[in-house]
Amino acid sequence: LNIALLAGDGIGPEVIDQAVKVSNAVAKKFNHEISWTAALTGAAAIDAVGEPYPDSTHEICMAADAVLFGAIGHPRFDNDPTAKVRPEQGLLKMRKALGLYANVRPTFTFPSLIDNSPLKRERIEGTDLIILRELTGGIYFGERGRSEDGNTAFDTCTYTKDEVVRLAKLGFEMAMTRSKKLCCVDKANVLETSRLWRQTVQAMEKDYPEVTVSYEFVDAVAMRLVQWPASYDVLITENLFGDILTDEASVISGSMGLMPSSSIGVHTSLFEPIHGSYPQAAGKDIANPLATVLSAAMMFEDAFGLKEEAELIREVVNKSLAEGIVTEDLAGKNKAYKTSEVGDWLA
Amino acid sequence: LNIALLAGDGIGPEVIDQAVKVSNAVAKKFNHEISWTAALTGAAAIDAVGEPYPDSTHEICMAADAVLFGAIGHPRFDNDPTAKVRPEQGLLKMRKALGLYANVRPTFTFPSLIDNSPLKRERIEGTDLIILRELTGGIYFGERGRSEDGNTAFDTCTYTKDEVVRLAKLGFEMAMTRSKKLCCVDKANVLETSRLWRQTVQAMEKDYPEVTVSYEFVDAVAMRLVQWPASYDVLITENLFGDILTDEASVISGSMGLMPSSSIGVHTSLFEPIHGSYPQAAGKDIANPLATVLSAAMMFEDAFGLKEEAELIREVVNKSLAEGIVTEDLAGKNKAYKTSEVGDWLA
Ligand SMILES: CC(C)[C@H](C(=O)O)[C@@H](O)C(=O)O
Ligand SMILES: CC(C)[C@H](C(=O)O)[C@@H](O)C(=O)O
Numbered sequence: 001l002n003i004a005l006l007a008g009d010g011i012g013p014e015v016i017d018q019a020v021k022v023s024n025a026v027a028k029k030f031n032h033e034i035s036w037t038a039a040l041t042g043a044a045a046i047d048a049v050g051e052p053y054p055d056s057t058h059e060i061c062m063a064a065d066a067v068l069f070g071a072i073g074h075p076r077f078d079n080d081p082t083a084k085v086r087p088e089q090g091l092l093k094m095r096k097a098l099g100l101y102a103n104v105r106p107t108f109t110f111p112s113l114i115d116n117s118p119l120k121r122e123r124i125e126g127t128d129l130i131i132l133r134e135l136t137g138g139i140y141f142g143e144r145g146r147s148e149d150g151n152t153a154f155d156t157c158t159y160t161k162d163e164v165v166r167l168a169k170l171g172f173e174m175a176m177t178r179s180k181k182l183c184c185v186d187k188a189n190v191l192e193t194s195r196l197w198r199q200t201v202q203a204m205e206k207d208y209p210e211v212t213v214s215y216e217f218v219d220a221v222a223m224r225l226v227q228w229p230a231s232y233d234v235l236i237t238e239n240l241f242g243d244i245l246t247d248e249a250s251v252i253s254g255s256m257g258l259m260p261s262s263s264i265g266v267h268t269s270l271f272e273p274i275h276g277s278y279p280q281a282a283g284k285d286i287a288n289p290l291a292t293v294l295s296a297a298m299m300f301e302d303a304f305g306l307k308e309e310a311e312l313i314r315e316v317v318n319k320s321l322a323e324g325i326v327t328e329d330l331a332g333k334n335k336a337y338k339t340s341e342v343g344d345w346l347a
Numbered sequence: 348l349n350i351a352l353l354a355g356d357g358i359g360p361e362v363i364d365q366a367v368k369v370s371n372a373v374a375k376k377f378n379h380e381i382s383w384t385a386a387l388t389g390a391a392a393i394d395a396v397g398e399p400y401p402d403s404t405h406e407i408c409m410a411a412d413a414v415l416f417g418a419i420g421h422p423r424f425d426n427d428p429t430a431k432v433r434p435e436q437g438l439l440k441m442r443k444a445l446g447l448y449a450n451v452r453p454t455f456t457f458p459s460l461i462d463n464s465p466l467k468r469e470r471i472e473g474t475d476l477i478i479l480r481e482l483t484g485g486i487y488f489g490e491r492g493r494s495e496d497g498n499t500a501f502d503t504c505t506y507t508k509d510e511v512v513r514l515a516k517l518g519f520e521m522a523m524t525r526s527k528k529l530c531c532v533d534k535a536n537v538l539e540t541s542r543l544w545r546q547t548v549q550a551m552e553k554d555y556p557e558v559t560v561s562y563e564f565v566d567a568v569a570m571r572l573v574q575w576p577a578s579y580d581v582l583i584t585e586n587l588f589g590d591i592l593t594d595e596a597s598v599i600s601g602s603m604g605l606m607p608s609s610s611i612g613v614h615t616s617l618f619e620p621i622h623g624s625y626p627q628a629a630g631k632d633i634a635n636p637l638a639t640v641l642s643a644a645m646m647f648e649d650a651f652g653l654k655e656e657a658e659l660i661r662e663v664v665n666k667s668l669a670e671g672i673v674t675e676d677l678a679g680k681n682k683a684y685k686t687s688e689v690g691d692w693l694a
Pocket of ligand 1: 088243537
């Protein structure tokens, strides 16, 4: 198993370390050999070589069967979104270069953590949804610029039918393995790109007669995600809407520190926790590594087809929650374990 | 007081009727004379004259000191966002024609309704925020289109510095009358228009030295609105982000049926409940009229400077809640009153 390891910034390296420990333990048990290749990204890469996604890192990712990613972002860039070189540019460059067209973001609940949710128990219980966010198109990658005097700015959102088909196909297929409900999220009452999305998905319905498709406007979904999250199953949407909705969805479960994600690509796939680089906690050995460990589980299952291995990781994570072998964010009044202690215990 | 009355579709006419009753009662008490001029809009206008915002309606609005608006939208348009004539087009045309550049959307809680919120009491308590949404620019009004073969679509988001200044000025002024906290919501790590927003607001900070300004990305705000809504005061943002965030904010209070809004314009101002046309309830005399009645209160205060009159309306609304003179959505196990009965009681 040939894995590129992009630890990134902040708590990235610490949580990645635990996922490596756990992955190695699983590999040993099942007689797999993992070859890890570390590469620079984010602010760490800017410091080292002047850019956030260097060619050397790209080559390592292209040669890998999967990429395990930590987090990127550093506070020194926060108040200057116009800085010439920024960690996020590396992220966008990487997504485009690796063709990571579909970001898969599950939101589910852990029974023992349900009271961490900002939502009432009866609202959040039973929530198990997946948002599929298109990740290499839309307004993120369209033309943008300024007028000569700098006083007028523009951004362009573009989509092609093929981009929509590629993402929607994944959505339909995922819905088939779940409850056969698919929700296409758009703003087709205003945007031309949204109308293209809706027409394209409508035309695909006949190929998946068992899937019930609904079409909802993004503003309505932003509401219903808070009101009745358990009513959703698989949602598909474009890049910017997906950015907003996946983050909104991530906090409703109360288990943000545990949510894994994957990005499915043309050249390889990438697996990462959904939380950020949490710079305040960096170097303190207190960050919760479970989202990264669960991202490694997703990697075993989705990138390598190793379902049993993935299940074993999920089982031991559940066990750590049940036995209270957790970091301070989950410990409540009980003993809080260090990041590395949780990793050791899991391994 | 010269008021244009645009009842619109669905429950629009019923809730508007109650706001008219209450406004007339207040006017009588304070010796004002109101001249109401009804005009067609929405699906009702499409049926009558073939377009959702006819010139005759525009003339009536232009001649008025304020517009009181019900709701628009009809289910027969729902599954066909590409229909040539749609109620929403009327809404967008009206916003542009009347120069309604700032949508003011408060989210606050009523102590007696706090348990209706999907959020836990301790999360929602104390929430009192206002989102100022830019309403006549951005991707809603930019160029859009298709390639010749129909397989590529695009939308353009454009902003000028003047548009940002106009909206931000309102935000700073509003913050000055409240807790002096302003949050500028953008996606400046990706979008050029967002960078223009951020730079423009940053340059205005020196004119309002007492206001503390924060800059947050839209995805982060979508999270924090659910986690810690009470931590916000005044938020300013562009059109599409505002569409999503105002709707998200509207459901967290648990009092969606009570939330008023205004749209501040160059030519006149418009006041409307934030809920939709709720077609399933149309004609049944069961819809909650309080959001529309509270929109009339906003109109008295903001359009006519009649603060005492506005306060009296708010007081009587609070009294109706306290005494349980409410429609079925708020009645719980108690007697539910009809829309018209609530209106009569308030008047
Ligand atoms: C950092 C930023 C460019 C990025 C995005 O908007 O895609 C982030 O918010 C995410 O969702 O991964
Ligand atoms: C109907 C639609 C065009 C409109 C918008 O997106 O502005 C609505 O969602 C709103 O927020 O008033």
